[in-house]
Amino acid sequence: MRKKLNRLDFEFKADEAKDFPADFVHYGVVGSGDMEIIIEKKPLDGAIRVTVLTPVSGFDEVWRRVLYRFVKETHIGNASIEINDCNATPVVGSLRLRQALAEIS
Amino acid sequence: MSGKWNMLQSQSFLECNGRQRAFGLLDEGTLTELAGPRDRLSSPHLPVLGEAIQFDDGIVTGVGLIGKKPVFIASQEGRFVGGAVGEVSGAKIVNVVRLAREAFDRMVSARADLPEEKRPAVVISFDTGGVRLHEANAGLLAHSELMDQFQDCKGKVPIVSLIGGRVGCFGGMGFVAAAADVVIMSQNGRLGLTGPEVIEEEMGKDEFDASDRALVYRTTGGKHRYIMGDCNLLVADSIKAFRTALIEVLALPYGRMDGFRRIGSLEKVRYQLKLVDLCVKLAPKDSRDVWKYAGNENPTAVTDMSLETFLSTVRRLQVE
Secondary structure (H helix, E strand, O other), X not given: OOOOOXXXXXXXXXXXXXXXXXXXXXXXXXXXXXXXXXXXXXXXOOOEEEEEEEOOOOOHHHHHHHHHHHXXXXXXXXXXXXXXXXXXXXXHHHHHHHHHHHOOO | OHHHHHHHHOOOOOOOOHHHHHHHHOOOOOOEEOOOHHHOOOOOOOHHHOOOOOOOOOEEEEEEEEXXXXXXXXXXXXXXXXXXXXXXXXXXXXXXXXXXXXXXXXXXXXXXXXXXXXXXEEEEEEOEOOEOHHHHHHHHHHHHHHHHHHHHHOOOOOEEEEEOOOOXXXXXXXXXXXXXXXXXEEOOOEEOOOOXXXXXXXXXXXXXXXXXXXXXXXXXXXXXXXXXXXOOEEEOOOHHHHHHHHHHHHOOOHHHHHHOOOOXXXXXXXXXXXXXXXXXXXXXXXXXXXXXXXXXXXXXXHOOOOHHHHHHHOOOOOOO
16 A cells, blocks of 8 residues: 555634634654644634644544644634644644643743 | 743753754844745655655754854754755755855945955754655755855855764765864764764674664764864854854854865865875774874773863874
8 A cells, every 4th residue: 555644634613712822833843753833823713723744544533632632721713733743642742732832922 | 032042052952953953053033044834845755755744844944143244054953854855955955055155245245345254154053864865866966056055155155064963964964064164063963974874784783883882973973073183173062062162163264264174175185185095004993093093092081081171182183
């Protein structure tokens, strides 16, 4: 089977979503077992749109849960999240998302 | 922001990522990234092969200031595909050097007596294994284009190589780094052509045992390179130490750069040939043999010396 880079798309909406407080934030390095994130302000009617590029197949549901939890707990809205992943575990994923958010505060 | 920059200064150059290095080496708050992550110039080749991509293709390029001097900087990210040079990352590094030279030409044609302290310089932080094999032709082309740019900078823009990352500087990029005017390394930095693993793969474990860290470091590491004259300045492993050395070097008049160079004149080539001649005569089995020849009576002690002791007592190789 031909190996390809998978693209996963998600959209979430948190309760009482607040507008993402910065125009643009970039965090992380695509090292082995790691990932990088861009969060950018976008008018999405309060939603968060996420795109993940990952070489790993079959973990779509894990990604969905990690991302949904992040959006739900941080109450962010009106932003796009782009992730370049290189085999990061869910724990690393959650940590990097929160670190990206901490970059702006 | 000011807290962040200050905190970076004491951090290990080795541990920092490419972006932190670029940000911390230049004066606080002066770095403007060119073709940064926001531009999303990533590799078009890696996705086809199912490999992860990075928004800046593994290199930070930009311009900032050190004092009054515009400094064009490229800082490789060793953690992304081993810092290897691909089509996009290669083009970014080539163009940052080109921009420095074009800035020089414009500034000097507008004002011929532009003081040296305001003339542009290039700084490249290497953290790379050389060509990215997934896009090797484009990567190799970038190497030669970069060498061309270095040549065009001659007599105009000083180029400083910094090597202190985890990957070191190997492959074709080893050539490129050595072709700069000044090379600054830390003890953790490694500079070479063929990487340890590749030598072992090709020639066998008897020839070179890549798992022997001590052997790898005394053959390619900063101390060895300093003794051999391949590296001009050896500094501690911190952003601040690299920055301090950089400030010192960039404060020198351009005419002094020739004293640092390894290549670039007939005289220099003759000196390099003398080194080759010495190598044949000496037939060293280990870098320690060369250290001893250079005048270090107890070469085994050199490895464990603190940086201060090393710098104050070491004898560097001189060939008559």
